[in-house]
Amino acid sequence: MKNKNMGVNSGIPDYILVLPQGLVFIEMKRQRGGVVSEAQKQWIEALEKIPNVTAKVCKGANEAIEYVEEILTHDPI
Numbered sequence: 001m002k003n004k005n006m007g008v009n010s011g012i013p014d015y016i017l018v019l020p021q022g023l024v025f026i027e028m029k030r031q032r033g034g035v036v037s038e039a040q041k042q043w044i045e046a047l048e049k050i051p052n053v054t055a056k057v058c059k060g061a062n063e064a065i066e067y068v069e070e071i072l073t074h075d076p077i
Contacts, residue, residue: 011039013047013055015064021071022052031060 013025025047027040036044036057047055054071058064 011037011041011043013040013043017068019068019071021074022054023050024068024071025053025055026064026067027055027057028061028064029057029059034059 013027015024015026015028017024017026025044027036027044028034029036040057044055044057047053056067058067
């Protein structure tokens, strides 16, 4: 309720990174059993349609680190 009162929307990814390649949104889930809500799926899909923005659900910190490293070693998003 506190987040709702502060204007936080349901489903927004956990992390937002500003990189030279563009904006990166990461929704973190547990390696086992993490479930992506419908609101989270909708946010990921909507963000992916924006130029220079990428969004992904990562299961565990290692997957998130690998994802960011991959982006940093490639051309702009």
